[in-house]
Structure formats: C-alpha cells, structure tokens
Amino acid sequence: MFERELAATAAAMVAPGKGILAIDESSGTIKKRFDLIGVESTVETRRAYRDLLISGDGLAQFISGMILYDETIKQATKAGTPFPDAMKKAGILAGIKVDTGAKALAGAAGEQVTEGLDGLRERLAEYKKLGATFAKWRAVITIGTDMPSQYCIEANVHALARYAALCQEAGIVPIVEPEVLMDGSHTLERCFEVTEKTQHALFDELHRQRVRFEHLVLKPSMVISGKDCPQQASVQQVADATVQCLKRTVPAAVPGIVFLSGGQSDELATAHLNTMNAGKAALPWPLSFSYGRALQAPALKAWKGQPGSVPAAQKALYHRAKMNSAACFGRYKAEMEKDALAA
Ligand code: 13P
Numbered sequence: 001m002f003e004r005e006l007a008a009t010a011a012a013m014v015a016p017g018k019g020i021l022a023i024d025e026s027s028g029t030i031k032k033r034f035d036l037i038g039v040e041s042t043v044e045t046r047r048a049y050r051d052l053l054i055s056g057d058g059l060a061q062f063i064s065g066m067i068l069y070d071e072t073i074k075q076a077t078k079a080g081t082p083f084p085d086a087m088k089k090a091g092i093l094a095g096i097k098v099d100t101g102a103k104a105l106a107g108a109a110g111e112q113v114t115e116g117l118d119g120l121r122e123r124l125a126e127y128k129k130l131g132a133t134f135a136k137w138r139a140v141i142t143i144g145t146d147m148p149s150q151y152c153i154e155a156n157v158h159a160l161a162r163y164a165a166l167c168q169e170a171g172i173v174p175i176v177e178p179e180v181l182m183d184g185s186h187t188l189e190r191c192f193e194v195t196e197k198t199q200h201a202l203f204d205e206l207h208r209q210r211v212r213f214e215h216l217v218l219k220p221s222m223v224i225s226g227k228d229c230p231q232q233a234s235v236q237q238v239a240d241a242t243v244q245c246l247k248r249t250v251p252a253a254v255p256g257i258v259f260l261s262g263g264q265s266d267e268l269a270t271a272h273l274n275t276m277n278a279g280k281a282a283l284p285w286p287l288s289f290s291y292g293r294a295l296q297a298p299a300l301k302a303w304k305g306q307p308g309s310v311p312a313a314q315k316a317l318y319h320r321a322k323m324n325s326a327a328c329f330g331r332y333k334a335e336m337e338k339d340a341l342a343a
C-alpha cells in the first residue's frame with residue numbers, strides 16, 4: 001500500500017538543492033527561544049512567528065518541506081488559510097513531529113528514551129487528514145562516562161522502528177532521527193564510535209520491524225567534537241568523519257539524508273554540509289539539511305516579536321535557506337554571506 005505515494009514524497013523531500021525547515025519546537029522549547037528575544041510565548045505569538053516562516057516569498061526554491069508541531073498544523077495564516085494549505089499552495093510539503101518528547105529512561109541514570117507510540121496509528125490518520133505527508137521522531141543519545149548504554153540505544157531504536165513502520169502503513173514518510181548530542185567534552189573519535197554503533201543498531205532494527213528503507217529519510221547528527229572538547233575538529237575533519245560513518249552504516253536504498261544542526265552555529269552547519277557535498281566521491285544518497293536553529297536563528301533575532309520586522313526576518317530566513325541550498329551542491333562560499341549583507 002502507498003508504495004508510489006511514499007516514494008514520490010521521499011523523492012520530493014530530498015530533491016536536488018532542497019532541504020527541510022524544522023519549525024516543530026514543542027511549547028516548552030519555543031518558549032526558551034522566545035525568552036532569548038524577550039517575546040512572551042502565547043498561542044498568538046507562536047502562530048505569528050510560524051506564519052512569517054511559512055509565508056516567506058520564494059522559499060520553495062530551497063525548502064522542500066517544513067516540520068510542524070501539533071499546535072501549528074492546526075493553525076492558520078493571518079488571512080485564515082490553514083498552514084498546511086498555505087504550504088501546499090507554495091509547493092512545500094507539510095510534515096509533523098509525532099513523538100511526545102524524550103523522557104528519563106528507567107534504570108539508566110542520565111539517559112533518555114523518546115515517547116509517543118500510544119495512539120500513534122490514530123494520530124497519524126488525523127495528521128494525514130490535516131495534510132501531513134511526512135513525519136518526524138527524534139531519539140536522543142547522550143555521550144558520557146559509560147554512556148550510551150546498549151540498553152539506551154536498543155530502547156530508542158526499537159521505538160524509532162515502531163514509529164517508522166506505523167508511518168509507512170499510513171502512507172506517511174518517516175524521518176528517523178537518532179540524534180547523538182554535542183553536549184560534553186568528548187572527541188570527534190568518540191562521537192564517531194557512538195554514531196556508528198547507533199546507526200548500525202537503527203538499520204538492523206528497522207529491517208527487523210519490516211520498515212522499507214526506500215520509504216524513509218534519515219536525519220542524523222554530524223560526527224563532531226563535543227561542545228566542551230578542547231580539541232575542536234576542523235570543518236574538513238567533521239565532513240570526512242561524517243561521510244565515512246554514513247557509508248559504513250546507511251544502506252544505499254535510503255533515498256536521502258538530511259542533517260540536524262544540533263546547536264552548531266548557522267554558518268558552521270552550512271560549511272559542514274558544503275564540505276561533505278564538495279567531496280569528490282559519489283555517494284549513494286543526497287546529503288541535505290533539516291535544520292531548526294541553524295535556519296531560524298537569524299530570522300528569530302531579526303523579528304523580535306515586532307510586526308514591522310516581519311520582512312527583515314523573512315529575508316534572513318531566505319538567505320540561510322539559499323546558503324544551505326548552495327551547500328547541497330558544494331557551491332557555498334563564506335563570501336556569499338557578506339554579499340547578502342551588502343544586498
Ligand atoms: P536543530 O537543527 O536545531 O538541531 O533542530 C532540528 C530538529 O528538528 C531536531 O529534532
């Protein structure tokens with residue numbers, strides 16, 4: 001069932017030069033983002049902010065889809081058009097975050113497991129009616145002393161596979177997101193080891209649970225030094241390690257890979273993606289982006305909750321989307337940032 005629909009959606013999500021904009025922050029997370037710019041988080045301020053991101057002119061050249069939150073998919077533009085309809089009109093796919101967040105994993109101090117499987121079949125049917133064509137589930141893996149445990153990896157990939165199977169049953173493309181956190185002082189090598197182990201376990205479990213690799217999109221973290229590691233790996237080292245890790249773990253049948261930004265600065269996230277794509281070796285899958293913070297940060301700063309700043313915020317988002325689109329082709333250069341400022 002849905003074979004053709006799933007294949008078409010997955011192909012559109014990772015079309016050449018296009019990536020995904022994640023605007024699926026939970027109410028708790030968006031409040032933290034709004035606190036930074038001194039904006040109160042209310043149903044209306046959240047709607048207005050998502051409206052400006054969704055309604056920006058010309059974004060569909062660079063953005064294939066946007067991931068919405070439960071509240072957002074039921075909201076509408078200022079003119080009253082439901083967000084999924086406005087996106088469809090603009091040529092942008094609507095996605096939906098369906099996990100209900102990472103919670104403490106019993107018996108494993110400091111580790112987390114993502115929840116949200118209860119009632120998921122029914123919720124997917126509802127989201128599909130609202131216009132969603134793809135979904136997202138984020139698992140969180142923490143690096144630390146004796147962490148991650150095998151137990152934590154297994155619990156998380158099991159849930160990811162159950163989610164992915166339910167999505168495919170519903171005709172919705174699952175984005176499977178095993179995020180290895182940047183928090184900590186670990187080295188690039190340690191991040192490689194944990195990411196490799198996690199991704200192996202993930203594809204093993206997806207296979208066991210009869211998930212079709214052709215009809216999913218992987219959203220991994222990059223292989224990168226921990227935030228507090230004194231020895232920060234170079235852009236080239238991050239790009240090389242990430243590509244090597246993906247080659248070892250991700251089946252060629254997967255239609256595309258879109259990275260999360262995970263707390264990297266916006267320009268660094270673009271530079272890393274660009275360097276991976278500028279590499280000479282042909283890869284079995286397109287490498288693109290599904291950034292939240294690294295796409296939104298300049299727009300959020302420009303907006304500051306002021307209706308008069310909406311055009312400036314939209315321009316900032318357009319610029320970052322354009323830079324990341326260039327990075328999908330390996331054509332991004334740091335000078336392009338300055339050109340935009342001068343424009
Ligand atoms: P960041 O790019 O801010 O990590 O967000 C992407 C995302 O969707 C995390 O689930």
